[in-house]
Amino acid sequence: MGAETIKRIGILTGGGDCPGLNAVIRAVAKSAMNGGLEVIGIADGYLGLIENRLQPLGWRDVSNILTLGGTILGSCNKANPSRYAVREGDRWVYHDVRDQVVEHYHQAKLDALVVIGGDGTMSGAHTLTDRGVKIIGVPKTIDNDLWGTDVTFGHDTAVATATDALDKIHTTAASHHRVMVVELMGRYAGWLALHAGLASGADVILIPEIPFDLEKVARRCIERRDVGKGFTIIAAGEGAMPVGGEAIVDHVVEDSPDPIRLGGVAKYVADRIEQMTDLDSRAIVLGHVQRGGTPTAFDRILATMFGHHAFELLEAGQFGRLVVQREGRFDSVELAEVADKVRTVPPDCPALQAARAVGTSFGD
Amino acid sequence: MGAETIKRIGILTGGGDCPGLNAVIRAVAKSAMNGGLEVIGIADGYLGLIENRLQPLGWRDVSNILTLGGTILGSCNKANPSRYAVREGDRWVYHDVRDQVVEHYHQAKLDALVVIGGDGTMSGAHTLTDRGVKIIGVPKTIDNDLWGTDVTFGHDTAVATATDALDKIHTTAASHHRVMVVELMGRYAGWLALHAGLASGADVILIPEIPFDLEKVARRCIERRDVGKGFTIIAAGEGAMPVGGEAIVDHVVEDSPDPIRLGGVAKYVADRIEQMTDLDSRAIVLGHVQRGGTPTAFDRILATMFGHHAFELLEAGQFGRLVVQREGRFDSVELAEVADKVRTVPPDCPALQAARAVGTSFGD
Amino acid sequence: MGAETIKRIGILTGGGDCPGLNAVIRAVAKSAMNGGLEVIGIADGYLGLIENRLQPLGWRDVSNILTLGGTILGSCNKANPSRYAVREGDRWVYHDVRDQVVEHYHQAKLDALVVIGGDGTMSGAHTLTDRGVKIIGVPKTIDNDLWGTDVTFGHDTAVATATDALDKIHTTAASHHRVMVVELMGRYAGWLALHAGLASGADVILIPEIPFDLEKVARRCIERRDVGKGFTIIAAGEGAMPVGGEAIVDHVVEDSPDPIRLGGVAKYVADRIEQMTDLDSRAIVLGHVQRGGTPTAFDRILATMFGHHAFELLEAGQFGRLVVQREGRFDSVELAEVADKVRTVPPDCPALQAARAVGTSFGD
């Protein structure tokens, strides 16, 4: 089925905040408008389709948004069409609202949807393609862990922000001869901690893929002190875990659509190091700062190219697919293929090997 | 007693890390060397005088350090000459080591000391002037709360870092319709939260000087939602406290030279807001990032002028004094005068009034 | 005459671009709206009053503009009410259009104007107060050279941008053993070159207030090479001039409202140095980059306080005055007082003296 039948498209952004979302929205909308299509903005991810909050997007709406963090459309973490979390009294109840979504999609006379989001959003998209909704997915995650693509926009900005924080903390650590443990995002994959750690010259990098041995981490701190470097910088992904242990859970929210919150690996490591050595240690949790801000030039370019390629798929009538970049080329894969898969850091990753070569410890 | 007798000076930096320390060291050292003096660098604050770790500083040592965060001399939080904390077995014991300090001072043939530090460091300096050590103090605090001076270097950089973080968090808050509570430094005075909050357009600013009413804070969040702004940004100084309550203590370290650690006001406020409203809330603790990094141009200039003015006091033989800037002019005050005083935000502070005028809530 | 009669005010921005303009607009508008006033935005400086282009400003218009460079109202360099430049055929003709301006002012039922601008804009404002227009001026210049105030918003951002460029050029100069001459803004006053030069540790600073001797500048470059530092960084204000010479005029635009364009001092100095020594030299002209960009936290705070103080003058009914900051306090002066005066760098300026003390040459 060709693009000749496509006259009007909707755009939505789902899941957590990510720098470059607006750049994708702009690229899809401008490409589409230049190609003669009408563009509709859907508010707050799938929630806008559930609650029928849709508005036309014009030139003015997508002008001057290239440098803005966040998403002009709004987003939502809890609105999966096949499992929509609603608070009823003191607990959450889950509904399948796909009928509603499809009805609003047709009511608005949409011929296709461009869905920008992460793993959860793409699973949601996949359940809609089964109902005949024509969808093109654009991958989004600051964690860079979406399966099927080598790179996602937003990651470079998150790495830049985390690197900047690590650079700043470096001076305090050095002046005070301290061990500083900095917790970065990354539940399932360590890309962010690996890249920011490598970029800032962290002495130790802890990632979910490589369980760490606290003895070895402590020994590295001591060794550094013994050669006259009183400080050690440790970059830790939030999903990093000790050998034989489990990821550190900050707290569990009873009866919630998102019950488990990781967090606390930095405090865990800093406390143990302080006990095992006589070194002054501190934990820092960088948190949401990593998700926000003006995208880097790299991410603005990448996001624009992702958005443009989504439009090319639209024109080619290739629906039910996710835009990806692999081996330096843009391509696409089936939405079904990416569901529930995480791209983790492989042992032969060049960045990992380069980090080891310059002397970085992974605690293993 | 004139500067004609001054041939050789020592420099030390005490207390927490602060952007611009190296700029002061460079300005003092270059001014002094251009004036024909010898300059000795003292390692790790008073600890270097206690342990006799002193080294000559030359042109090469102070070249290219203007942009560096931290201090090339190192610092120490625990080494007050009249109350030096030493770990003995499982507890801390305090010693008066002023004799030792004075002995090392004379041994090194120092004619004067330039001491760069905060309140604690200046108290230490004061106890040494009583023993005949000629000292000139340079005030240092990112909190801007040192009594006697209108402004201290490092504060502008800390405000810039905090503002940048608040700007980044803004996009996430807006995209997800969340209440974001960001905890900034400031135990006793709210300058950093006030300035960063004003600079970033925070909706609510909480500072130690103005106890906050949680009801009013929650109401502001609700009011914003009701006019279509689903998000609220709250900048909270770590020493902010509820009306009738106390500053929130994160934990108490038993038997420590620094027993009480504040922290947790952001989590306290975020949790309460979430309970009192149906708004999704998150806490972020910015932490040590605020202390580090390359100083802003403003702080490099200010630090250089502070350092230069310290040299002018040296030349004028005016010892036992602290360099200050008041009403736009450099001046000096007695070290004795500033001890144990904190400069808090007064109710008629122009920044505070401007914040109120543009609609910022202080929770009162 | 009290503020009780003020119901509706206009805001305009005149002259060159300056970071912080939107922060002033926001502060005036929000303060005024919170005070129950109506606010009208005037497009493109006085041009909007001449051509009657006025629009109400509401909460939405001034939301989210605190971090934006430029001015949401637009500006214009050529529209002085008493001397409005209009192109007629191949030449410029000047008109007195004050009657028109006053008519549009009354037509829009404005009770007062807040005029944000530099020297030219304030001269224009002064000629309107004579006709009964109630004006409060807010000073604006990245050059920091407006008479009557110690500081103007925008300058800190310009200094930060120039310092960042000088920092970047430093590494190239050092790697290639070159003399780099960087031309910064500042026709009549050297504040920008002085502050950015001091903040970046420039080896030589050339400013309009201190005519430079090329021999001395060249000698400094040679001396540095001879002690093993093959490179020299020179920060030059565009109005800097050789001893006995004149400011370097890039070109003269015949028959123009702005006939003389300075520029070229960097190339002049770099070429002469290369002739006088065997050192490789390069000129860089930073240009308009200095005027743009997101204001620093410092400038956002300062601009907000300036805007708020303008509102306080409005409330107090003190018209025909310019908001100033002197010796750390907000105050105001007569518009008439500031006309045609420039605040230059005095010989006893602390920044100048600090620069000399650390060894910076001013070519004198």
Place this chain on the structure above:
Amino acid sequence: MGAETIKRIGILTGGGDCPGLNAVIRAVAKSAMNGGLEVIGIADGYLGLIENRLQPLGWRDVSNILTLGGTILGSCNKANPSRYAVREGDRWVYHDVRDQVVEHYHQAKLDALVVIGGDGTMSGAHTLTDRGVKIIGVPKTIDNDLWGTDVTFGHDTAVATATDALDKIHTTAASHHRVMVVELMGRYAGWLALHAGLASGADVILIPEIPFDLEKVARRCIERRDVGKGFTIIAAGEGAMPVGGEAIVDHVVEDSPDPIRLGGVAKYVADRIEQMTDLDSRAIVLGHVQRGGTPTAFDRILATMFGHHAFELLEAGQFGRLVVQREGRFDSVELAEVADKVRTVPPDCPALQAARAVGTSFGD
């Protein structure tokens, strides 16, 4: 021949300044030292080999340099071993000094050289491999135009710097309704102008690969004005040229190793636009700022991986080769292969196509 014979290596950096040089030096040196090799730093590119200025590099020398712009080894543009430019009287004479270079190489008991540089430096390297010097090349160019590799370190930082400048200029252009033409580096290839233009949303991008038609550029400016956007941003690579014309030569230095200096395309375009339309136009030349500064996180990672891969080639005994990255993988090519070839922007480049899709004009 295996790496078992390699005991001692030299490192040199040649050609223009580039962010990330120190990150490569650090990665090569740390990898080599961790692998048991000795490392010698060669001063000022080939000049150090000609003049026998070599020094051992230790852990301390390569510590804390990851974030530094420039090169700690120094560089030189004029020292090609087979064509070494020497000033004799009033002219330049060229010498083949390869014998001298090879002698010093053997004298220092070097077993291999890591040569970091651009096209000219690699040509020089190639002429030395013919004499038995074992060389591994690491490609360096902010222009990203080295043949054989998809990406070079330094380019991302240059794009970030240029994008930041374009962002800043945007606000001035918009406030004053001006055409702003910004000249960026790129003599033979338009990667920098293309990427920075795309990242900043420039309205027009001019690159050497696509001759521009001034009529079309002017028309775009007029069209924008007619839909209410009074300003236009034009990003121009310095080698961009009009249809049927030639690259604009700023000046020719008679009898020089580097006789032709491009430059002036921005002024050329701005002047013509002002003549052809009634729009106020300005030219800005960004210049050397693009070469300097702290490398971005991306470039620090890339440079570290390039340096590490150079060490892997050393270990594998694969000499006479250049490290490259192609299709997302590290690999190597013969030095001979890359000589005198430039990688230009192809018509089907995804970034170029994305720029066209969002409406950017290339003046064609």
